Amino acid sequence: MKTAFSTVHMSLLAAVLALGATGAVNAKTPADQLIVGMSMVNLFSIDPANAPGLDASGVNANLYDTLIKRDQGNPERHVPQLAERWEVSEDGKQVTFHLRQDVKFHSGNSLTAEDVAWSLYRVMKLNFGLATTWKAYGYNVDNIQSLIRATDEHTLVIDLPQVMDPLLLVDSLAISPSAVVVDRVTALAHEKNGDLGAGWLVTNEAGSGPFVLTKWSANDSLLLTRFDGYWGGAAKLKRVVVRHMTESQSLRLMLERGDLDLAYGMAAPDIRAIDGSPKLQVQSLPRGTMYYVAMSMKQPEFAKPKVREAVRNLIDYKGLDEQVMPYYGKLNQQPMQLSLEARLPDPGYHMDVAEAKKLLAEAGYPQGFTTTIRTLSEPPFIDIAARLQSTLAEGGIKASIVTGTGNQVYGAMRARNFDIIVARGAERYPHPYFSLRTFVYNPDNSDDAGLPNFQGWRASFFSPQINSLIDKAGVERDASQRVSLYHQAQNLYDQEVGPIMMISQMTDTVVSASDIKGFTGDDAEATRYLGVYKER
Template identity: 60%
Template sequence: MKLWPKRLPWLLCLALTATFLHTPTVQARGETPVDQLVVGMSMINLLSLDPAAATGLEVSEVNSNVYDMLLEQDAARPDQLVPALAERWEISPDRMRLTFHLRAGVTFHSGNPLTAQDVAWSLQRVVTLNKALASTWKAYGYSAENVTRLVRAEGPLTFVMDLPKPTDPMLVLNTLATSPSAFVVDRLTVQQHAQGDDQGAAWLTTHTAGSGAFKLDIWRANDVILMTRFDNYWRGPAKMRRVVMRNMTESQALRLMVERGDLDVARGMAATDIKALTRSDDVEVQTIPRGTLYYVAMSMEQPLFKDIKVRQAVRSLIDYEGINNVVMPHYGIINQRPLQLGLQARLDDPGYRLNVAQAKRLLAEAGYPEGFKITIRSLTDSPFINIATSLQSTLAQAGIQANIITGTGNQIYGAMRDRKFDILVGRGGGGAERHPHSSLRALVYNPDNREQAKLTNFQGWRTSFFDPQINSLIEQAEQERDPGRQLALYQQIQTLYDQQAGPIMPVSQMTDEVVIHADVRQYLGHSAATTRLRDVYKQR
């Protein structure tokens, strides 16, 4: 049974919340309490709060406020890593060991002191439970067999990570600063709630055991989350006394609540409603860049796309300018490289444009002067279906007849994982890690193209793109110690991928837009979805 009926008027909801938590209800109509931040967002993908298992942006928005990390990616300058639980860290001369020195005096919400053993156990737990978020650590070479030996406490406030194989330590540090698996849990509290050998997994699905600025009071799935300020937080108490997150999936309802002043922050609003709100002086729209890319992908299992000239023709039939000017406002910004915008290693866009004449010439040279028939798979959601529709139209100008097949995420990406598709409009990439290897590993790298390898985490494998030279350069760049040579390697990879007309063709880099009421101060949306609310307040 839900805490609040779905259609209950907002003022009554607020009154019930206040009554339940013994808080004053006196306030002006159409205003949220001055000491509470009220957020409207979709929670339909928020299935677990466990840092070892919880995936998706929504859970990061919650856990980043109830847990802490060793270090953080600076929200205003995401290329900079700043201390958090770790006051400082060191990289050994051979780049195979990271040593973290923890700050003293940090306590969990339970009152237990936070120690290096908690940090070690938290990461060991991610690997040994082997759920979704273990994949990143397994890619570094950690396993259930070696993690307790390599990831360990060396004293109450010294935490050590030995790397199983050579990699760029900055890549590991970026993971520790952004991954939903890198939150530090209260080992003693979780162990008290363990069932058998689940290491507290069942309990942590719906509970938290953190040291963050807020404590979780209530989580009602697909309904509401209530968090209260943790007064003994090591950085000092948060400025807001309480955070209320409401599950809201209808964009027009979000817009109405913002206009009435019943929401302080709204996430997941449709582009049309955001555009309408930009005309109001009562709200601010904040654009947050994400690390993932919208792309057009071709399967090289399809004989047509094994021919580089056909791939080049499709590349010439993507209306990059039209898509980004018409479809992508409020969703993304143009990016034609398989690296995030803003990285030093990223080359400038190659400047691809819709060029039907060039596409027709390439198709004729490939033996398809009249074009061919093909399918495009896409989600029904915007902007995926809009990109697919644009592509269908421009392909037709060169004689390629494309039928659009829509479906759910499991159906569309499932076909990609099974390598059973022709063209697919998708989104993917390295996520929040501000490192070239993160994107290249996700989109380009494919160490084993055999069907039985089933490397479904590699989107290069999903498209059957296999280039030994590019693979080798990615591996070299990951381990290269000289920054200048590493930079040159990453730029060489981009050039070669461009020359090969790689089958994943980036169109735009994802952005999120958050609508914020005008009286909210210090809200800074984070590119890693770890938006921390400890400094947020209201000015009225």
């Protein structure tokens, strides 16, 4: 893959980025390019082994391929991608994938089953947060190469190391950010000190997707160029240019002027102002991720259940849902996605200052205490944090807000070094097992366990009984028994006053020009621009 930025590309990108500064009225973007505006503050790595964020997933979905894809929200149906077909053994202990034979990486190297096996081994060997998914299934750096292996150039055999529903593994291969296939030869050509190309892949790619990464300047711009040799047929657009923009009003102005084709992350007031415009279209994309308020149980105050319950009584769920979250999310108080059969109804948490003060006094804090709230400085995070700061004060808890970049805010949580955090959990799987594992499961509460993809571990929440219920559900084949186990886990989490308190399930609102066609947002933030075009 060529990463050098040619003079032609440089001139083209400069012209595109200058478009918004010309002051031109009724400007039009190039017909063969998609100009996207969005915040890139959370885009700090695109290495598939270490890029769990939604923004990185959105980029990598266009640079890489997975074996299979989930059929838009249906966890029990998957469609072929790199794998033409697959079968599960009768005993449920082995899955065999048969790969396409016409796939080329951007480098020109042929994609083989060995690349697939090595990509998953690489995730385990580097042992970043995304390795957690595979660890949970029983894989480790010592056994993964014998259990996940290529039996020939186009056949991949995966043995399950423990008793489990094989559908869970198939789901992970379809949707996990770490399940994309990396060009082994190219990555290893850039290896330094045994890092398997990790340093290079932070800002470069080695994929087989419909677009090639031509240029990425952190917190500035990103340029994707069509890969004409794509096995699924060349994209309709020649280029996708992403501009780093954090101001919602600027996004709105540039959309209205025609300087942008599509925008993510606009504030609710600006979306309301243009919703219904004949020149623009608004698409609401349901996401599996959750906005939440989390407390660290490593802090002595939040280690006490009555303090956590007090905080739960000082969250203005109704006010947040009605005044802050429109266009951002939908009320959800369970650690499980909406519309799932196994999800219990919301428990009805609501603001109750008197009850909160009573609980704080019983916990030994009649005068309250001081703490901090970490969050991003962009909406809706900062708005949620500001409302929380105000309502906590009504109960006597004085909280100061600490803002930072995505790496700083989430890094503090991954390091288990925070008091309160307003964040968004990257749960993408529409499945009760994955929801509960992400938000309430924690198999090892020690600091050196290194399980940052478990939100429960980040918050130092440890419940052996809940762990056991989730583990049993993961291997239970009887549907009614599975649902019962999921119900028990949700009820127990409520009784134990878990420190991660859901407030809303994410809705991603995308605004685009009316002539943009073929854009269908993926509910896991793996939206591809392969079929997008402009009707002009």
